[in-house]
Amino acid sequence: MDSLTQIVLGAAIGEAVLGKKVGNKALLWGAVAGTIPDLDVISKVFVDDLTANEWHRGISHSLFFSLVMAPVLAWFIHKKERYFIYLIILALAGFVISMSLTPLVIGAVIAVSALFFWATVRMQLSNTLSTQKDWTKLLFWCLFTHPLLDAHTSWGTQLLWPFPWKYSWNNIFVVDPLYTVPFMLCVIAVLFIKRESSWRNTMNWIGIGLSSVYMLFTLVMKYVVFTHFRNTLRAMGQDYVSMSTRPTPLNSILWTANVNIGDAYLISYYSVFDTQPISWVRIDKNRELLGQYENSPEVERLFHLTAGEYAISYRNDTLVYNDLRFGMFGEPRKDGEFVFAYQLIPQGDGLLVKVIPPPRPGKEEGTRVMVMLWNRMKGN
Helix, strand or coil, rough: HHHHHHHHHHHHHHHHHHHHHHCHHHHHHHHHHHHHHHHHHHHHCCHHHHHHHHHHCCCCHHHHHHHHHHHHHHHHHHHCCCHHHHHHHHHHHHHHHHHHHHHHHHHHHHHHHHHHHHHHHHHCCHHHHCCHHHHHHHHHHHHHHHHHHHCCCCCCCCCCCCCCCCCCCCCCCCCCHHHHHHHHHHHHHHHCCCCCCHHHHHHHHHHHHHHHHHHHHHHHHHHHHHHHHHHHHHHHHCCCCCCEECCCCCCCEEEEEEEECCCEEEEEEEEEECCCEEEEECECCCCCHHHCCCHHHHHHHHHHHHCCCCEEEEEEEEEEEEEEEEEECCCCCCCCCCCEEEEEEEECCEEEEEEEEECCCHHHHHHHHHHHHHHHHHHC
């Protein structure tokens, strides 16, 4: 899920575990812990695109990582809390400044960092309120619920690292306001309720409950949609090898299906409000375009990374490996470009794999696509 959602979840878990003892500090450290697994994106600075994407949601999103890092981070919070916060502030400030070197941004980051430094100097240390065991428990659950939530999206998480399996249940889009917004409002409300009040715990669990009920709703929708796609294919007399279904952006009403029929995929949208028959778009795998690189290590790694959902094509005379899991920008079409794709550039006896930046549509095109998705969601 997106960073905001993980921050909200981490804060709520922190409050549930330790809020009665340390108050808003549990929210703060829960939010921090909720973002830590996603620091694996820093690997892009040090390794090639393919390796970075293989590492993403790998070890940092595993049970092993949660078990090992929870006591380590708990020790820092309990014994060296101020210095730990200073380190986090400096790291975040450096990251933001590296993204934009405009004087306005640099000035704002320095000002905010100075404010946090001042607040940290004045704060009451956590070791006067709780034990290291308390913090280990908080950090474990915040670190581990992060990959559990991510496992519901399309990328998948390597929960049982070092085993290579990625778990991906494909029942919620990476950004879904109906999951995040009510949850976030409850967490914000908790900030303003006194630690001793029973309403604080109640409000926090209302947020956790609302988000959990919505997650269950998406699973029900997935079952309903999968059944409809399967029955449609049976009525067509269409055999298939496998089928994956997932929601489209920002909702759980309009879904898409990738149906593996051997040498191609059938792709379509379906809204639970649709009254018209499903129409399919055929996307050929075109594996033969790989030629001598068909069984290369790089292609095998991409096949594993994309859960076998791929199509080969050419863009501007460059061989491209398309990741079908994230669909196209807009409705699927025969000549459309997929959001996630990789250039395959011959290099010696192997291939250099480079990520193709996702399309960044202008305001007019973006609005058109959002209107289209909204109309399709309504069954039009």
